[in-house]
Amino acid sequence: MGVENDDAEPPSTDHCWQLQRLRALDFELITVPCVTGTRDGANPDVSPFFLPESRQLLISSMTTSVGAKVLAEVYRLHHIPLPPITLQELLKRGPGASPAIAATLQNDPQALNKWREVNAPAIVTSAQLLHREVPIRISRRIVDLENLPDELPQAKPIVSLREQLLSSFDQLMSCPLPANLAGERDFMELHRKIRKEHATMHGNIAEAVQALKYEPQGLSESLDHFYNSRIGIRMLVDQHLAAQTPKPGFTGIVHNECSPMAIAQEIALKVRPMWQESLDGEQLPAIIVSGDEQATYRYVSEHVEIILTEVLKNAVLNSVAAAKRAGIGSPPPVNVLVSGGLHGMCVKVSDLGGGMTRKEANALSNYYRTATDPSCDGYDPVAEALERRAMGLDFSDSFGLRIAQLYARYFGGELAIMPMEGHGVETYIYMKCLTGDSELK
Numbered sequence: 001m002g003v004e005n006d007d008a009e010p011p012s013t014d015h016c017w018q019l020q021r022l023r024a025l026d027f028e029l030i031t032v033p034c035v036t037g038t039r040d041g042a043n044p045d046v047s048p049f050f051l052p053e054s055r056q057l058l059i060s061s062m063t064t065s066v067g068a069k070v071l072a073e074v075y076r077l078h079h080i081p082l083p084p085i086t087l088q089e090l091l092k093r094g095p096g097a098s099p100a101i102a103a104t105l106q107n108d109p110q111a112l113n114k115w116r117e118v119n120a121p122a123i124v125t126s127a128q129l130l131h132r133e134v135p136i137r138i139s140r141r142i143v144d145l146e147n148l149p150d151e152l153p154q155a156k157p158i159v160s161l162r163e164q165l166l167s168s169f170d171q172l173m174s175c176p177l178p179a180n181l182a183g184e185r186d187f188m189e190l191h192r193k194i195r196k197e198h199a200t201m202h203g204n205i206a207e208a209v210q211a212l213k214y215e216p217q218g219l220s221e222s223l224d225h226f227y228n229s230r231i232g233i234r235m236l237v238d239q240h241l242a243a244q245t246p247k248p249g250f251t252g253i254v255h256n257e258c259s260p261m262a263i264a265q266e267i268a269l270k271v272r273p274m275w276q277e278s279l280d281g282e283q284l285p286a287i288i289v290s291g292d293e294q295a296t297y298r299y300v301s302e303h304v305e306i307i308l309t310e311v312l313k314n315a316v317l318n319s320v321a322a323a324k325r326a327g328i329g330s331p332p333p334v335n336v337l338v339s340g341g342l343h344g345m346c347v348k349v350s351d352l353g354g355g356m357t358r359k360e361a362n363a364l365s366n367y368y369r370t371a372t373d374p375s376c377d378g379y380d381p382v383a384e385a386l387e388r389r390a391m392g393l394d395f396s397d398s399f400g401l402r403i404a405q406l407y408a409r410y411f412g413g414e415l416a417i418m419p420m421e422g423h424g425v426e427t428y429i430y431m432k433c434l435t436g437d438s439e440l441k
Helices: 068-077 087-091 099-105 110-120 120-144 156-174 179-196 201-210 219-243 262-278 303-324 357-363 386-390 398-409
Strands: 025-030 033-036 045-050 057-060 254-258 287-291 297-299 334-340 346-350 415-419 423-430
Touching: 025 156, 025 287, 057 297, 068 120, 068 156, 087 219, 087 254, 087 297, 099 110, 110 120, 110 201, 120 156, 120 179, 120 219, 156 179, 201 219, 219 287, 254 303, 262 287, 262 303, 262 334, 297 303, 297 346, 303 334, 303 423, 334 398, 357 415, 357 423, 398 423
Parallel strands: 287 334
Antiparallel strands: 025 057, 033 045, 254 297, 334 346, 346 423, 415 423
């Protein structure tokens, strides 16, 4: 089952047509035409009548560049409930291919194109679902930014980000409903363009939070909603694209035999040179991976990679810091233990970095306390490539562990940090997985 993420119905507000934070000097009264009808047609019906006085919308004068109609549609769509994204539902998106067919299509572009034509109905249906769902999810991200506490909605980076999201929303709403493979290609090209435009999104949020003088109430909850929505959109789009290029061992982005042990070993190998460079060539601790090699499940392997990268980064830093304090050359090792269960996997990452207090451990996954320096341009914990996620060994630039917690919890798992003062830190990761076809019913 999915957990409470951005797919849950948003909490009710006093009025969906009215922003919650209004500053008399910064806002102007705009009467918005009532938007009705569905998104499935070429254009929504826009009533020529003005809204009743009770539904007049107060909109910031600096956010009207996209037009009042677009804003009205944002506030209408963000209240539409969507079903949770579960692993079971993810597997149903897009066409399926047997392992033998997937292997055949790997190095044969002509055969792949023919396979896509044969499976055009499933591909187009999947694109049509995205055409409906993604604007709803983006509208929630826009409203999440407006609902950030205190002065954050007026912060320049947040205003810029909101304008960017409004522009993306407008582009998606203006894109025709895909009716064939050509329409699907145009639609997905727009998604690729939007993803590139959103490359600085994480930096915008970190910059705005870093400028705060104190931690406002509700900050973590608001940013959790925002990042959960971002995770959900990326996952749906990536599943649609991956399902069109079948890969042996995968169903879209879902790895049929995901091995956390193999992923941990790969991370340790790939990121070590980058982390060593970030620490000016200092010696890094050995990362020792052990446990159940046979523990494999259906899961999104990229999620496991994101989670383990952030947790290992924290453990490596703790170990390096301990070696500096003790004046020794070789940092104590970091141990990764993988345990398989009937319906999920558990991973324990342990370091001997001297530990910390419970308060210090809680601060590791706190947005406000970890937004110390947003200048790490290449870093993004939700980036596609492992190399980009691994950049910047100083995890405090990134909200990294908080994002890792969101990924762990997205499908009903958990990430818990257990400090042992005077000894080290143990981090437990539990991921609920699919273990067989019976769970797809």
